[in-house]
Amino acid sequence: MKLQDLVQPLHLLVPYEGTNPEITSIENDNRKVQNGSLFICIKGYTVDGHDFAESAVKNGAAAVLSEKALPLSVPVIIVNDTTRAMAVLADAFYNHPTKKLHLIGITGTNGKTTTSHLIEKIFSDLNHSTGLIGTMYTKIGDQKIETKNTTPESLVLQKGFQQMLDAGVDTAIMEVSSHALHMGRVHGCDYDIAVFTNLTQDHLDYHKTMEDYMHAKSLLFSQLGNTFDKGKPKFAVLNADDTASELYRKSTAAHVVTYGIDNEADFHARNIQMSSAGTTFEIVIKEKSYPIDIQLIGKFSVYNVLASVATAFVSKIPIEAIIESIEGVKGVDGRFELVNAGQEFTVIVDYAHTPDSLENVLKTIQSFAKKRIFVIVGCGGDRDKTKRPLMAEISCRYATVPIFTSDNPRSEEPLAILKDMEDGVSGKDYITIPDRREAIIAAINQATAGDVILIAGKGHETYQIIGSNVYDFDDRVVAREAIEGR
Numbered sequence: 056m057k058l059q060d061l062v063q064p065l066h067l068l069v070p071y072e073g074t075n076p077e078i079t080s081i082e083n084d085n086r087k088v089q090n091g092s093l094f095i096c097i098k099g100y101t102v103d104g105h106d107f108a109e110s111a112v113k114n115g116a117a118a119v120l121s122e123k124a125l126p127l128s129v130p131v132i133i134v135n136d137t138t139r140a141m142a143v144l145a146d147a148f149y150n151h152p153t154k155k156l157h158l159i160g161i162t163g164t165n166g167k168t169t170t171s172h173l174i175e176k177i178f179s180d181l182n183h184s185t186g187l188i189g190t191m192y193t194k195i196g197d198q199k200i201e202t203k204n205t206t207p208e209s210l211v212l213q214k215g216f217q218q219m220l221d222a223g224v225d226t227a228i229m230e231v232s233s234h235a236l237h238m239g240r241v242h243g244c245d246y247d248i249a250v251f252t253n254l255t256q257d258h259l260d261y262h263k264t265m266e267d268y269m270h271a272k273s274l275l276f277s278q279l280g281n282t283f284d285k286g287k288p289k290f291a292v293l294n295a296d297d298t299a300s301e302l303y304r305k306s307t308a309a310h311v312v313t314y315g316i317d318n319e320a321d322f323h324a325r326n327i328q329m330s331s332a333g334t335t336f337e338i339v340i341k342e343k344s345y346p347i348d349i350q351l352i353g354k355f356s357v358y359n360v361l362a363s364v365a366t367a368f369v370s371k372i373p374i375e376a377i378i379e380s381i382e383g384v385k386g387v388d389g390r391f392e393l394v395n396a397g398q399e400f401t402v403i404v405d406y407a408h409t410p411d412s413l414e415n416v417l418k419t420i421q422s423f424a425k426k427r428i429f430v431i432v433g434c435g436g437d438r439d440k441t442k443r444p445l446m447a448e449i450s451c452r453y454a455t456v457p458i459f460t461s462d463n464p465r466s467e468e469p470l471a472i473l474k475d476m477e478d479g480v481s482g483k484d485y486i487t488i489p490d491r492r493e494a495i496i497a498a499i500n501q502a503t504a505g506d507v508i509l510i511a512g513k514g515h516e517t518y519q520i521i522g523s524n525v526y527d528f529d530d531r532v533v534a535r536e537a538i539e540g541r
């Protein structure tokens with residue numbers, strides 16, 4: 056594509072000077088630049104990409120997109136915000152891939168990964184070819200690719216959509232993090248359905264206040280109303296039991312459908328019966344009631360199911376097929392995942408790393424636990440510090456034996472993170488074991504028949520980040536080894 060054609064959607068007011076080279080790729084990392092690339096300078100949180108422009112040109116960049124004038128031998132296009140302009144250009148460069156996909160975006164503090172997997176299962180059971188983008192991986196047809204972020208930056212994202220189309224994918228389901236919305240990673244994505252799970256405390260290191268965090272999520276719903284040329288209706292799927300839904304309802308020009316348990320909703324769950332093996336309930340849609348028997352447990356799972364049912368329903372999937380598909384879901388990796396190695400007590404690995412998710416999971420365990428509840432929990436380094444005392448307090452409130460440990464301390468001192476947790480529980484009974492493996496072993500060695508051990512926070516993760524080192528670490532593997540070594 057010629058440079059002038061590529062930048063046309065930016066409608067530059069001051070035309071750039073110089074030639075009109077053929078652009079073969081767009082890159083924002085000078086190390087990935089090849090002959091003919093457009094290099095985009097991004098002012099990051101760690102370094103400033105403008106400092107790599109010269110090196111990018113040496114590596115073959117044919118043009119540079121920048122926020123300031125740069126003395127380079129290739130055309131330099133100046134825009135106000137390169138990150139957002141990158142999203143517009145990526146969408147154009149890959150020929151607007153989301154116009155050709157049924158695109159479902161899911162936002163919310165908790166439940167995005169779980170809900171996206173439920174929705175993906177419904178569509179793939181009906182022989183749709185699906186793509187999935189989220190915390191665990193990006194899936195393009197049958198291929199799984201590792202990802203660094205829950206919602207990747209726009210270049211990676213739009214390229215991924217194009218690869219999906221090449222692989223015959225018709226439906227893409229993606230988690231949309233508040234960071235991504237705030238940073239403009241999803242500018243240019245033409246969503247058909249936007250789903251809201253819930254809003255509770257997390258990420259205040261980045262968003263600073265709950266108000267700002269709530270508003271960041273509203274961008275998904277306002278973006279949903281930006282274009283209407285896909286020839287089908289658009290929907291916002293909102294949680295009637297979460298007050299933040301009011302803002303999202305007001306943010307969109309799309310149709311709104313609601314789901315809920317406590318409040319009236321278009322997709323309403325009633326007669327919920329929970330056991331340690333699963334949950335049964337009725338879904339009421341337009342006054343008709345549909346019984347469902349799922350293998351997932353906890354009230355939070357009912358919410359995830361309702362959000363998924365509503366999304367599939369407005370996508371015109373027959374309700375009977377939706378229910379059959381959801382009933383077949385055994386669980387999602389690292390979410391309430393049982394570790395069974397023949398022991399007489401229950402070991403659960405779960406990804407709860409926020410106060411609300413931890414409380415939900417512990418409440419669910421309390422509803423079926425007959426003996427003691429152990430919880431092994433830590434809080435991530437370089438992340439929201441204010442959730443640390445809250446998570447510690449919740450652990451002490453619900454567990455008989457709370458054990459505080461490390462969860463990806465990153466650049467922080469592990470003992471300092473633990474101290475922040477301990478500040479929330481002075482005078483309460485808890486144990487602190489900074490080494491996560493030792494913490495897991497200690498719980499497993501103490502457990503007796505009928506106890507339940509919750510290992511929280513890392514779920515599917517297969518690593519522990521200490522400083523800048525990434526060590527192999529999988530709670531499920533460590534727990535199994537500890538049980539076998541007892």
Ligand SMILES: CC(=O)N[C@H]1[C@@H](OP(=O)(O)OP(=O)(O)OC[C@H]2O[C@@H](n3ccc(=O)[nH]c3=O)[C@H](O)[C@@H]2O)O[C@H](CO)[C@@H](O)[C@@H]1O[C@H](C)C(=O)N[C@@H](C)C(=O)N[C@H](CCC(=O)O)C(=O)O
Binds near residue numbers: 086096099103203
């Ligand atoms: C704070 C934040 O979001 N940072 C993201 C950001 O990194 P950064 O700003 O540090 O980038 P940088 O290293 O300063 O680089 C700036 C520019 O210079 C370029 N560069 C850099 C070095 C070099 O040698 N040459 C070069 O050209 C880079 O390619 C980049 O264009 O851009 C990177 C590439 O897109 C992201 O991977 C990175 O996410 C980091 C890893 C992160 O931890 N993000 C978290 C906070 C996040 O986004 N989380 C949400 C999920 C939350 C949830 O699920 O609850 C997410 O969506 O993942």
Ligand SMILES: Nc1ncnc2c1ncn2[C@@H]1O[C@H](COP(=O)(O)OP(=O)(O)OP(=O)(O)O)[C@@H](O)[C@H]1O
Binds near residue numbers: 165166253514
């Ligand atoms: N609807 C829900 N409400 C509250 N808690 C939930 C809900 N669904 C799942 N959880 C809890 O939150 C944890 C994380 O779930 P999940 O991975 O689906 O969320 P996520 O929004 O994708 O998280 P992340 O932002 O880290 O990607 C689960 O392990 C469970 O403990």
Ligand SMILES: N[C@H](CCC[C@H](N)C(=O)O)C(=O)O
Binds near residue numbers: 205436438512513516
């Ligand atoms: N998406 C979340 C994941 C947290 C997982 C937890 N194990 C941690 O490292 O804090 C975040 O980046 O805040």
Ligand SMILES: [Mg+2]
Binds near residue numbers: 169189190191205
């Ligand atoms: Mg997720």
